[in-house]
Amino acid sequence: MIPLRHPNLCSSNLIQLKSQTKQTNLNRTLLSTSRSLTIMVLDRFKDLPFLILFVLVVLCTFGFGIFCVFHKNPNYSNLSSYTYELNSTSCVKGSDFNGFYESRFDFYVLSSSGSGFLKSLIWTLVVTLILSVPICFLLLLLLKHYTKQIVYVSLPFFIVIPIFLNVYWFVACTLSSSCTDAFPLVYRILVFVFVFLIIGVIVWIFVANWRRIELTVKIIGVASDALSKNLGLFVVIPLLTLGLVAYYVPIVVFLVFARLNGKIVPKESNGEYTCAWKQDSWVPAYYTLAILAMLWSLTVMVEAQVYVISGTIAQWYFTGEDSKPRRSIRSSLRNAFGPSSGTVCLSGLLICVVRIVRAAVDSARQEDVPGMVNLVLRCCVKALLSAVDFLNKFTINFAAITGEAYCTSARMTYELLKRNLMSAVFVETVSTRLLAGIAFILSSIYAIVVCAILKGASNIGVYSYVVAVLAWALLIIVLGSFVNVLDNVIETVYICYAIDSDRGEVYRPEVHEVYALLPSSRNHRSSIDPAAPPA
Known part of the structure; x- marks a missing residue:
């Protein structure tokens, strides 16, 4: 029995839920929560430290980014005009108009061709x-x-379209002399047969899982x-995505200007000196910070969208058939970017860490490091990451429904789904x-x-x-x-x-x-x- 703590649920249902939570240890613990706390649950910020950490990361990214813009070295674009002077053992600026004319010529070519x-x-x-x-x-x-008709009509296309594309590319490549020279007949036949084997596997999956x-x-x-009862989600979700894109624009600009922070220094190669660009030592650290901020922001926005969808659908579900929820999307947005924003940030951080660790494991696998211990560690890490990813998905759904903190939602979700x-x-x-x-x-x-x-x-x-x-x-x-x-x-x-x-x-x-x-x-x-x- 799970007590619902969504603000749009009527208080009478909450009182009934409390009266029904007396039969297990878990429900006795939940029963000890007073009615006042139930009403105020979404008026208090949950998982606040993670929200503060996320805000600090974003502020540092934008703060150092603004510093990159004003601290840039304008001589970066004139690197080709600098030459090494032997007397002063430094790079001095000369005159070079070739780059200007070449850039104008390239622009003309790009704008006039392929119109x-x-x-x-x-x-x-x-x-x-x-x-x-x-x-x-x-x-x-x-x-x-027409769910049944759409699915059953689509199933044959799972087979027909791959067959059509497989036959089409084989015939087109056979009729093309350039493709025939680059792709011998034996290899074409092998790929052709292999694709049909994959299609056969798809057919077997359909039959086995009918x-x-x-x-x-x-x-x-x-x-x-x-x-279909909550069509406003089709407006809110794209707007959130556009908001993320608009949020990314200044960070990308900061990354562009970050590479302009440095100086032109002499570089010795095979006894000859040339002028090269040397970035400031802090630029790689800012790149790391900005990229991590972008990744974390991406996962936070994904989890916020899940939170909004879950909160909206849950309000529709528990309102019943006799009435219609009011301002469900607005309240879900307010909770996702308000009291539950720390929970969303924590969930996004876990997903970001899982993706980064999984990418590192896949990279290590490509390096083909020998050893049974390494293989066992990779398998254990993958199993752990899959478990965290799976539990995290339903945790954010449950948090959107109940308004609980992340750890509480994870525990209650496990009790519900086990x-x-x-x-x-x-x-x-x-x-x-x-x-x-x-x-x-x-x-x-x-x-x-x-x-x-x-x-x-x-x-x-x-x-x-x-x-x-x-x-x-x-x-x-x-x-x-x-x-x-x-x-x-x-x-x-x-x-x-x-x-x-x-x-x-x-x-x-x-x-x-x-x-x-x-x-x-x-x-x-x-x-x-x-x-x-x-x-």
């Missing part, structure tokens, strides 16, 4: 970005009302319905792969249409493939963001369903009908007795 390709590329990307909005809304509408796919169809339908761990993994993996596959299919079909239009309406030749690939990449990024939002909705609804089950209540019967079909963990053990229904 047709550049025009087609710009217009295609702009049209793709505009069309991506109705495509996302149409996909959401179809997933809400029952899971049927259940996942229902889960996606429930999540799509929940997301009986349903396999179900949680199932919800995460199968639905994500199906949605990602649908996004890939739509993007591929769109890219094929774009390529056909460009070949018929323009004369850019082989560059039409480049434009089509870039349009495919842009659309799949947008659809990937949509899939990510829907994934977070699925996970939040799962957490809400688990809380509902522990409390012995049914706020959303349509959700219980679907999520009750999830397979139970083999280690199922009832650590929390079901609560008796209120009289």
Whole structure:
């Protein structure tokens, strides 16, 4: 039984929850929390030290960045005009106009060549970005009302599109003399057969998991319905992403100016002296600080988006069918960037550390360091990182629902999910792969249409493939963001369903009908007795 501490939940429900938390040690501890603390839980900052640390990192990044701008050496751009003077053993400025004329010539060449390709590329990307909005809304509408049809129609394309692309490149390469010379027939056949083996594996996965796919169809339908009731998220999440981009702009400018902090010094090479640029000793340290600040800010923004999505969907879930939550997105934003900002910063820091350590482990694996101890350490580190990453994901969902601090949310999430761990993994993996596959299919079909239009309406030749690939990449990024939002909705609804089950209540019967079909963990053990229904 998990006490909800979200400010938008009515006080009567909170009183009922307290009356139902008397049957386990965990719930007795939670019962000791007074009503006043329950109401004020989101008026006090949680995990405040991590918020202070994040603010200090950002302030240092911007402070030293401003110093880089005003402390720059203007002679960096004139390095080619400096020559070494033997008498003074120093670099002195001369006159050199070649670089000026060369830069003007390069600019002229770049601006005058490939104008047709550049025009087609710009217009295609702009049209793709505009069309991506109705495509996302149409996909959401179809997933809400015709989930089964969309999934079952998309499944054959998982096979047809790879087969088409495999046959197309093989035939195109065979007909092209340059490709034939660079790629012999034997290697083409090997790649051709290998791709078909991968397609066969995909078919086998579909057949082996057919029952899971049927259940996942229902889960996606429930999540799509929940997301359609909170369409404001499609405005807030892109705005948060644009805010992160705007936040990155000055940091990138600072990094550019940081390399201008230094001086021109003589450099000896093979007995000859030349003039070279020497950065100040503190510049690498600032690069490290700025890059870490950017990485941490990225993970913080990702977790803030998850927090906002989870808080909004949870308010919709626990409001019930008879009423509609008011200002749910606004309250979730206020909590994410207010009292719970320290929790968001801590969660983002853990994700950042996990990503950095994982990158270091992968780099060490590429170096192929021998030794059984090294192999065992790598496996242990990967297992630990996967566990932290998995627990952190559901912790931020739970923190958004209850308003608790990070460590409390992690402990309570573990107590909630330890009986349903396999179900949680199932919800995460199968639905994500199906949605990602649908996004890939739509993007591929769109890219094929774009390529056909460009070949018929323009004369850019082989560059039409480049434009089509870039349009495919842009659309799949947008659809990937949509899939990510829907994934977070699925996970939040799962957490809400688990809380509902522990409390012995049914706020959303349509959700219980679907999520009750999830397979139970083999280690199922009832650590929390079901609560008796209120009289």
